[in-house]
Amino acid sequence: MTSEEKTLLIILTGFAVLVPITLGAAVGWPVWSWLLLAVFLLCVPSRMRWNIKQRVRWEGDASLRHVDERNGPPTPVADVPLSSADSDYEFRFSATVYWRPAMRPPVRHANPGELAVDAIIARALEVTKAVDPSLVDVAQHRLAAALGVVDRRPTGAVEAWANEIQLMLPEEDEKRLRKHSELRKNQKLWEHERERECSKREYLADDVLKSPRNAVVWWLARTDDVNGTVNLMDNLTKLSNVATDVKAPAGAQVLFESADGEHPSPNGRSSSDKFGAWMASLNLHGNQPALFARGGALLVKRFGKLDEAEEIRRRFDAPSVPQQKADIPKADDEPWERHPLDEEPPLEEDPWRGFGPPGKSEEDGPP
Secondary structure, three states, X not given: OOHHHHHHHHHHHHHHHHHHHHHHHHHOOOXXXXXXXXXXXXXXXXXXXXXXXXXXXXXXXXXXXXXXXXXXXXXXXXXXXXXXXXXXOEEEEEEEEEEEEOOOOOOOOOOHHHHHHHHHHHHHHHHHOOOOXXXXXXXXXXXXXXXXXXXXXXXXXXXXXXXXXXXXXXXXXXXXXXXXXHHHHHHHHHHHHHHHHHHHHHHHHHHHOOOHXXXXXXXXXXXXXXXXHHHOHHHHHHHHHHHOOOOOOOOOOOOOOOOOOOXXXXXXXXXXXXXHHHHHHHOOOOOHHHHHHHHHHHHHHHOOOHHHHHHHHHHHOOOXXXXXXXXXXXXXXXXXXXXXXXXXXXXXXXXXXXXXXXXXXXXXXXX
């Protein structure tokens, strides 16, 4: 019973009681006369209340609906295609349709059972066209809730509802949806991994390896190991040069590898390592590194550092450098002391001759 119906019953009951009392008091009727009128008037709201209760029981009790003699025969429907939110996929709908003629229908129909089936399918389509095909179970529960209600829409000629509802997708469509879902997940995962890789590459190229200084500071901040960072300075510099496309001149890649393929000791920087770092900073070209190393080895030897001089010559005096004096061939087994550029000037001569500023005579001597 709705609130409007309750309000109407209260008003009618009050009217049936107050009107006889008012008239009897005003006209001077005997008591039995206005009581008789009140009983007669009270029959109207009582009858209305009984009709409302019958209608409520009629519509609310499912068991009464199914056994009502006015109900038409149940009509099964099977494998009816219903659109989904994706136009490429369709649901398959099956159910048992129940119906009964509406009270005071606006129109008469020759086959009310088919009218009820059409109404159920239309109501089901309103639900499924808004559901994604991958949510077939959700759509079935929504259909069961929507179609279990007795409704006379859209024609008003029959009251229809449905039970034993089943909704499914064809097996091939289910496989396609699962595969599509996996591909979509893999695509998102790959995009996240690519973004992470690009971010890491940008960080390394534009910040960490932008210069040898940045690389050394970055490694020191990560490890807090000063000695270990010092030992890795050559490798960090090499990484930075490669990342920034900076190529050391030929014969001057002494920070990383010697001419015979040997690497400097990771335990510390030897004299030849420091000499090589100095050569690299001078930005020599062509055969200049080899000639510079040969002259440096000679100078170191003159100061009595024979081992260091031999190491400098062995590492940096590349054999591919052309000889400066073509009329003096160099044999493969010739000791390095007999090299044409290793001829030592007399000890009484000034070893710094020739290093002065341009235009200064050799007789001027050192400053």
